[in-house]
Amino acid sequence: MARVVALANQKGGVAKTTSTLNLGVALKELGKRVLAIDMDPQGNLTMSQGLNPDDVSPSMYNVLVQGVDIGDVIHHVEVELAVANIDLAGAELALASVIGRERALSRALLAVREDYDYVLIDTPPSLGLLTINALTASDAVIVPVQCEYLSLRGLAQLERTLELVRENLNPNVHIAGILPTLFDARTLHGSEAVELLRNNFGDLVFDTVVRKTIKFAEAPVQGSSVIKYAPHSDAAESYRSLAREVLNGKKKI
Numbered sequence: 001m002a003r004v005v006a007l008a009n010q011k012g013g014v015a016k017t018t019s020t021l022n023l024g025v026a027l028k029e030l031g032k033r034v035l036a037i038d039m040d041p042q043g044n045l046t047m048s049q050g051l052n053p054d055d056v057s058p059s060m061y062n063v064l065v066q067g068v069d070i071g072d073v074i075h076h077v078e079v080e081l082a083v084a085n086i087d088l089a090g091a092e093l094a095l096a097s098v099i100g101r102e103r104a105l106s107r108a109l110l111a112v113r114e115d116y117d118y119v120l121i122d123t124p125p126s127l128g129l130l131t132i133n134a135l136t137a138s139d140a141v142i143v144p145v146q147c148e149y150l151s152l153r154g155l156a157q158l159e160r161t162l163e164l165v166r167e168n169l170n171p172n173v174h175i176a177g178i179l180p181t182l183f184d185a186r187t188l189h190g191s192e193a194v195e196l197l198r199n200n201f202g203d204l205v206f207d208t209v210v211r212k213t214i215k216f217a218e219a220p221v222q223g224s225s226v227i228k229y230a231p232h233s234d235a236a237e238s239y240r241s242l243a244r245e246v247l248n249g250k251k252k253i
Helices: 016-029 060-066 086-095 101-109 129-137 149-168 188-204 215-221 234-247
Strands: 003-007 034-038 074-076 080-082 118-122 140-146 174-181
Touching: 003 016, 003 129, 016 034, 016 118, 016 140, 016 174, 016 234, 060 086, 060 101, 086 129, 101 129, 129 149, 140 149, 149 174, 149 188, 174 188, 174 234
Parallel strands: 003 118, 003 140, 034 080, 034 118, 140 174
Antiparallel strands: 074 080
C-alpha cells in the first residue's frame, strides 16, 4: 500500500508545488512508483508538467464530486499525475451537503493505493475542505516553510488543524517533517529563520534546505521538474537529498 503524503502549508508561495513535483521525480529516480495529485484549483502542479488546466477533462473535481475513477484523471508525465483545473474551486460548495465530504479523496484513493509506493498531494494555500480532504487521506504531512520569520508563525495554525483532523477524521496523520525552502544564504535573516526552526522543532526539520534559485521559476516554463531541466544543479540535488531522507527512515513517513 502506498504511503500517502500531503505537502501542506496554508501560506502561499512556500514551494509546495515545486516540492511535490521534484520530490516525486527524485523518488522515481530511486525506483519508487509515484503518483502526484493536484488538489489546488490553480492547477499549478498540472501546469508545471506542461499541461493546460483549461484543456484537462475530467479532473480531480470530477473525482471528488462525481465519483469518477481517479485512474481516469491520471496523466503519464515525469511522474503519474492526477490533474486539476479551476473547476476544483467549486468542489467545496458542491460537497457541502454530502455526508462524509471530508473523505472524498480517501475513498478515491482506495482504487490505486496498491499501484504506488508514494502518493504525494499538492494542497491549496488554505485550510479549507480540499486541504482537509488531503489531510484525512494522508499518513503523513511534509510542511514546506519559507525561511523567513512570518512564515514560521503559520505552523501553529496548521498544527491546530491537524489536531482537529486527528480527533475527528484520521487519528494517524502527523507532521513527518518540516522542509526549509527559498533559503537565501546571502541574508542573515534566512540563517536565523532556519536556526529558529531547528530550535523550535528539532528533529522534525529536514536536514535538506532548499535554496532560492531562478531555476525553480524557469523549469515550469519548460513543463519540467528542475531535476529534468537542470539535472546537475544544486536545486536538483536538494530534492534528491530530500528523497533520500524520506526513504532512509529517519522521519516517520
